[in-house]
Amino acid sequence: MENKLKLFNSLSRKKEDFVPLTEGYVGMYVCGPTVYGDPHLGHARPGITFDIVFRYLQHIGFKVRYVRNITDVGHLENDADEGEDKIGKKARLEQLEPMEIVQYYTNRYHSFMNALNVLPPSIEPHASGHIIEQMEIIDKIVDNGYAYESEGSVYFDVEKYNEKHPYGLLSGRNIEEMQANTRELDGQSEKRKSYDFALWKKAAPEHIMRWKSKWSDGFPGWHLECSAMGAKYLGETFDIHGGGMDLLFPHHESEIAQSVAANGRMPVKYWMHNNMITINGQKMGKSLGNFITLEEFFSGKHKMLEQAYSPMTIRFFILQAHYRGTVDFSNQALQSAGKANERMVKAFGRLDDIKTTNDGEFDVAALRNSCYTAMNDDFNTPILIAHLFDAVKFINAVADGKATMSEEQKLALQNIRQDFIVDILGLNLGEDESAGESKTDDIMELLLDVRRKLKEEKNYSMSDYIRDELGAKGVTIKDTKDGTTWEF
RNA sequence: GGUCUCGUGGCCGAGUGGCUAGGCAGCGGUCUGCAAAACCGCGUACAGCGGUUCGAAUCCGCUCGAGACCUCCA
Structure with missing residues (x-):
């Protein structure tokens, strides 16, 4: 093929030639859903966008390992330090085990993606199944001096990181601006700086989803699962990382920082972000x-x-x-x-x-x-x-x-x-619907035969009556040169 | 407030410095008893104001407007 694949890399903000790290193979990680609610139109967009990427890369001959995670560890509803965890809240409201919530919405997500003809990924790891891997990354980051412990929680030291590695590469921010633009919140004494983010969070007593660790009974930070699972299944550096544009900051920015702090290398070669679906010009989203x-x-x-x-x-x-x-x-x-x-x-x-x-x-x-x-x-x-x-x-x-x-x-x-x-494109040709309905076919044939005879007798009022009444019931009649066809 | 993106014909949506995007809707025609489908033709758009250029919707500046991120969100 004489023309080569180019893709827009959010990191460079330019279209770049696609050259995989290993010839013939592609590793791709896409941020999947947090399973605490029914999938909406916004979920369809990355599902379909990266389904196309997956399908096309395979079509042009790459062997692709596509990893799309399920987030199920109970991240907080509001900001870093307050609020109930999303899955736990739903569980409490519906009097179910958190994992029942997770299972239910995971199943729902699968069935809707399937309906949209989105192919399943190669691996679909759950964050809750990779707590140990996430702890290991925290250890590495702490050992490398880029994190600190505070009251049972562990925070990423953005300032320290920024001394050696630029923080904000992906989102085009810098630490000075962030400092200037972040309100000082009361009750954030655990964190040294407002822009530091949690790697491990000590669970409040009422928090249902929790795991034991050397720091506290708690749960991993919000950005860590993707770093952990991406590295586990695709290596410390892999080809493509995708997700919605709203994840660019802070999620993906923090992912980069964590991975670099832990492993000393950039985790991803090409970052791809799908844009939002809007409704009356405004983003369609849960918070709105x-x-x-x-x-x-x-x-x-x-x-x-x-x-x-x-x-x-x-x-x-x-x-x-x-x-x-x-x-x-x-x-x-x-x-x-x-x-x-x-x-x-x-x-x-x-x-x-x-x-x-x-x-x-x-x-x-x-x-x-x-x-x-x-x-x-x-x-x-x-x-x-x-x-x-x-x-x-x-x-x-x-x-x-x-x-x-x-x-x-x-x-x-x-x-x-x-x-x-x-x-x-993954569009169905729609051969499935009319199959196995031979009885309907027989009846329709009879009806159309009658109508044909009526037309021969120029009884158009009756033949039109048949057509109109069928139309009202959702059956469309078309007269062509070769005869009459019908469809629902 | 900071960072950034965008503003295309009735609607949705591509786009490169000069050559038809496409779809839907609409109008006219072919076909048809009528209708539907299909086909042919039509509308001559690029927020506004300047600038660069032989030439800009496409590059630069300003103005106006819309939106995203800065807290969870795909």
Whole structure:
């Protein structure tokens, strides 16, 4: 392939050629969900974004190990020192074991990701299963002199770290600014500086999720699990780390600092961040309470939704925007995405029935090349989709007898369909729904036969009545030259 | 307040210094008993004001507006 994959590295804020650390292999870590609530549209974005990265890297021949974690150790609801832990709170409210909460929402997350046709990662480690690994990192950081203990908790010494390593590389901050811009809070006497962050936190008596350690009964700091699990499964330095833009600071910044403090080397070569989904121009998020869950989208049961939207509509909607831009939710945009997806899938579905003749005026090889160019340019799925619509026009024109297609062209288009629509974009072609409904088929055939006879007798009022009543029940009738077709 | 991002036609959304993005909606046409689908054609957008340039929506400056991060959030 003559053009190479480039991706935008948040660290350099530039597009860079992708060169893996080990030729032929890619290690990728993506921040997964904190499992204390139902997944919403915001969760779909990184799920789908990095699913595309995973799929495409594999398509172009890399062996990829994709690690996406489950956060289940009960991080605090508010800020560093106050507030209840999220999972523990939910457990108390619902009178369940914390791990029941974790299991329930993990299952939910899986089933919705599956519906969106997001492939499962290679490894899905739980933070709670890696407490020892996290303690080991704390030991290393303490040994290297970048952490201090205070009242049973251990804090990362940002100032000390900053003397030798720049803190704030990823987010473009520096320690002076942070000092100037952080309010001094009362009751933070445990920490030397407001920007220090916890590596280990002593649990308050009412805190349910806790583990024994040499420092105290407590729980690991919020940023540590990714450092620990990333290093464990992908090595001290790996290729790609992904997540939402809102994690850039402080989460990923702290991850870098921890890893460097522990191991003396940068943990990640390429940082990738997906942008947010907005609703009326504002970020959709838990803290703002303006999120819509995936279940609500699929069922249409939410006051802002005019109808239900299928998982593939959601997927197409997200793919129609570039992952680094915000994408604004609206019913109109979603309906538009649904129709566009349907048109594309239908056209490529017609492909197999096309009667080939001689070469048509369409350069399939050039199209294929354009598709790769789009994907190689930082996974530009909107451009890829735009190119695929060129093929849609061509296929429809041939199906209508207004253009011709050769056998080679047909085969090449079938390959594009498999590679780009099915394998890379992960869009279902929707062959599953109508299967196994032969009884309905029989009845419909009869009904359409009656209607055909009515039309022969020019009894259009009756034939239209059949069509309209079926339409009201969700069955669409289409009269074509070759007969009548129907679909739900 | 600090750091940063963005502002594209009715809507959503790409984009490179000069050449049609694409989708949805709309309008006109072909086809059709009508309708739907499909196909063809159309709208001539780039927040505002300056500057650089032969040429800028694309580079620079300013103004206005929107948003993100600085506390958990995908």
